[in-house]
Amino acid sequence: MLLAVGVFALVFLLDFVRVSTSLGGTGRPKRQASVQAYEQFTGERGGRPEPVGALREEEYDPDRSFDACARVGGNLEEEGGEHGSILVHRASPGPMQYNHMAMLDQLDNGSLVLVWQFSSGVEGVTDQRLALSLSADETGRSWSEPRVIPIDRNKEGGALWSPVLHSQHGKLLLLFVESSDCVIHKGGVKRFSTGGTIKSVEWDYSNAAGDFVWTKPKTVYNQSAGDALPKVLANKLIVLRSGELVLPMWSEKHGSCQKLREKGSAGVLVSSDSGVTWEKRGSLTAPDTWLIENTVVETSDGSILMLFRTKKGYIYKSTSSDKGFTWSKPRKTHESNPDAKIHALRLSNTTLALAYNNHKKFQKPHNRGCRTNLDVALSMDEGKSWKRSLRAEKEVDTGLRSHYPTLYFPGSGCKLFLAYTRFYHESVQAKSKWELFATGEQAKAPLLGVFLRVLDFS
Numbered sequence: 001m002l003l004a005v006g007v008f009a010l011v012f013l014l015d016f017v018r019v020s021t022s023l024g025g026t027g028r029p030k031r032q033a034s035v036q037a038y039e040q041f042t043g044e045r046g047g048r049p050e051p052v053g054a055l056r057e058e059e060y061d062p063d064r065s066f067d068a069c070a071r072v073g074g075n076l077e078e079e080g081g082e083h084g085s086i087l088v089h090r091a092s093p094g095p096m097q098y099n100h101m102a103m104l105d106q107l108d109n110g111s112l113v114l115v116w117q118f119s120s121g122v123e124g125v126t127d128q129r130l131a132l133s134l135s136a137d138e139t140g141r142s143w144s145e146p147r148v149i150p151i152d153r154n155k156e157g158g159a160l161w162s163p164v165l166h167s168q169h170g171k172l173l174l175l176f177v178e179s180s181d182c183v184i185h186k187g188g189v190k191r192f193s194t195g196g197t198i199k200s201v202e203w204d205y206s207n208a209a210g211d212f213v214w215t216k217p218k219t220v221y222n223q224s225a226g227d228a229l230p231k232v233l234a235n236k237l238i239v240l241r242s243g244e245l246v247l248p249m250w251s252e253k254h255g256s257c258q259k260l261r262e263k264g265s266a267g268v269l270v271s272s273d274s275g276v277t278w279e280k281r282g283s284l285t286a287p288d289t290w291l292i293e294n295t296v297v298e299t300s301d302g303s304i305l306m307l308f309r310t311k312k313g314y315i316y317k318s319t320s321s322d323k324g325f326t327w328s329k330p331r332k333t334h335e336s337n338p339d340a341k342i343h344a345l346r347l348s349n350t351t352l353a354l355a356y357n358n359h360k361k362f363q364k365p366h367n368r369g370c371r372t373n374l375d376v377a378l379s380m381d382e383g384k385s386w387k388r389s390l391r392a393e394k395e396v397d398t399g400l401r402s403h404y405p406t407l408y409f410p411g412s413g414c415k416l417f418l419a420y421t422r423f424y425h426e427s428v429q430a431k432s433k434w435e436l437f438a439t440g441e442q443a444k445a446p447l448l449g450v451f452l453r454v455l456d457f458s
Helices: 002-022 031-042 426-432
Strands: 086-090 098-106 112-119 129-134 160-168 171-178 183-186 189-192 197-204 218-221 245-251 266-271 279-284 292-298 304-309 314-320 331-336 343-346 352-357 374-379 387-393 400-408 415-424 449-456
Touching (some): 086 129, 098 160, 098 400, 098 415, 098 449, 112 160, 112 415, 112 449, 245 292, 343 400, 352 400, 352 415, 374 415, 387 400, 387 415, 387 449, 415 426
Parallel strands (some): 292 343
Antiparallel strands (some): 086 449, 098 112, 112 129, 160 171, 183 189, 245 266, 266 279, 292 304, 304 314, 314 331, 374 387, 400 415, 415 449
16 A cells, blocks of 8 residues: 555656646746747748638638538537547646646647646646647647646736637737635645636747747736626637627636625626727626626627526526627526536627537436536527537536537638546546556546547538
């Protein structure tokens, strides 16, 4: 028994050293890894990435419309079933045991980029940071080892949460949340409750030196603003036809912040100067549920449709006709959801996509806490109804969560990308079987971590 524990501890230590040094953690990143990543995604060292002709998701060309793809409205279930996803990063005991909230975008040269939050064990601990991985090309079939994004943290050493990406003109804007208070102590471990101050950093990935260098953190929206509750992000921003950026966000009441009298609410941050400054708009609440992890799309008439995760077993929706200043009363849709993250985006002038866990909360012992039936559905009527195109995950087990989807569409072509994470809830961590890694039997352990699914409608 003592020998097994010793072996497990040694594996943990060696893994921590590997991540901290070669992946850009507390040690200096390996120069070779940085140069190789740069050359891989720019084509030539010292050169600017060559665009591949892909449109941003907010720009539509009728001649290259997604609607012209042969299998739009069809069913893609036969394409690999639930085993057709690509493993981007496998979770293992050590500094990257917990992996969550994967966010997806694309660099100017066509390569995909994934960023997610990670920690050495559970959510909200002080070593929770953000990692980045790059694909070898626009197919997303092969991915680099993750690297820790070097973000200077506050004096409280707050957890970093919920990355949101926006790539344009050779630079990658990363919006995220940093905790500073609302601390809970669970099992003798200091943990931050979800949320804090929304901040941003930027990576000039086209720089001639090819360095993995990011700007200093900039405050976008302080936790002390408005209701003074922790602010949270979960989904991608959109670009309106007017050129304004719209970032969905919400404030959440929990943890040591429960004493505050204010109630959390949902809204958007809007920028008219490409993300230099932001304005908070809207404050949506519902009497019997929270409205969180909201996602937005611009509809054909110029309105904004916002969808919400709720506690009611269904997705809720609201609309704004004045760019987020005022919103309709949030109402229930027909789409079931077990109180889990969703994501919607526009694919063409007539088609929307939605990724979500399509079921209500399970209550039986064999499936309690499970999030499964991870579906991608399309709508041809501005989100009034949805038809499933693919079920990416359907495994059912107590506490198993295949969830937190993020979609990405390049703006043209027939491929849609889905990123998500898969892990066991911390209440049933024994099911992860981390001990098998210490004995070299990890092939027998569940496959957990960060995944990508490619949906091809051609």
